[in-house]
Amino acid sequence: MADTITIRSDAETEHALDVLTHDGASRSAAIRQAVIDAALRKERAVAMRRTVLRMGMEAADGVDLAAEIARDRGDER
Numbered sequence: 001m002a003d004t005i006t007i008r009s010d011a012e013t014e015h016a017l018d019v020l021t022h023d024g025a026s027r028s029a030a031i032r033q034a035v036i037d038a039a040l041r042k043e044r045a046v047a048m049r050r051t052v053l054r055m056g057m058e059a060a061d062g063v064d065l066a067a068e069i070a071r072d073r074g075d076e077r
Contacts, residue, residue: 007031016034017030017031019032020033047055052067053069053070053073054066054070
């Protein structure tokens, strides 16, 4: 059996739920799908960021910008 999650909604959340359930989906199904979609977007964004950081972006002065950014943001990975 799945765990139950309780949220406190506000006007913005209620509007979002109205939009997500406009097609007849239940609030529960809409929330589950929204959480899954958000996680997938976040995973894709992280993967894209890592790809960009690994790209060779050498500037005209010979500085490898990707390596500089990766060093600065090493703790984000």
